[in-house]
Amino acid sequence: MVIVEGSRLTGVPCVQASDEAEAQAAYMARKGFVDAVYTMGYDAFLFGSPLVVRRVGVDAAAGASLEDLLNRIGLTLPQLVDAAVLAGTDFNKGVRGVGMRATVSPVRRYGCLEAVLEALNLPERVFLEARRVVPSPGRCRREILLHGSKQVSPQKVPEGKPC
Secondary structure: OHHHHHHHHHOOOEEEEOOOHHHHHHHHHHOOOOOOEEOOOOHHHHOOOOEEEEEEOOOOEEEEEHHHHHHHHOOOHHHHHHHHHHHOEOOEOOOOOOOHHHHHHHHHHHOOHHHHHHHOOOOHHHHHHHHHHOOOOOOOOEEEEOOOOOOOOHHHOOOOOOO
16 A cells, blocks of 8 residues: 555556456556566466566566567466466465476476366366466456546546456
């Protein structure tokens, strides 16, 4: 709330997500309302953000594009979500002792989460539920905070649109 209050006091328009912030930010990046998502995690990629920035310094910023990431690891976005669900996300624990790097290879080999779970004899229910949540964690509710002289049209961030 400190950032929201600071934005309000300085007249900077902002959007406050009431649910998953990275999903909200990724939605805004996909729609072109923002250039990138700044986050310390990688969940914004799972929600389809085209560009994620992780570190910003005085002279440079470090980040990655979704397209480059997918090309480098040889997965599609749905497969990236499957690998993340196996490794564990904010929505599930994942396979114990297995990180993201270890899950990319079986997803690439078997093609999808269901085939990996069958090949490794893992229970489907928890993983498939997590996969349904990751790409669209419900319908994002948006509270548009407008301050200062610059007004942002409510149509730019439509209410009730899925993330």
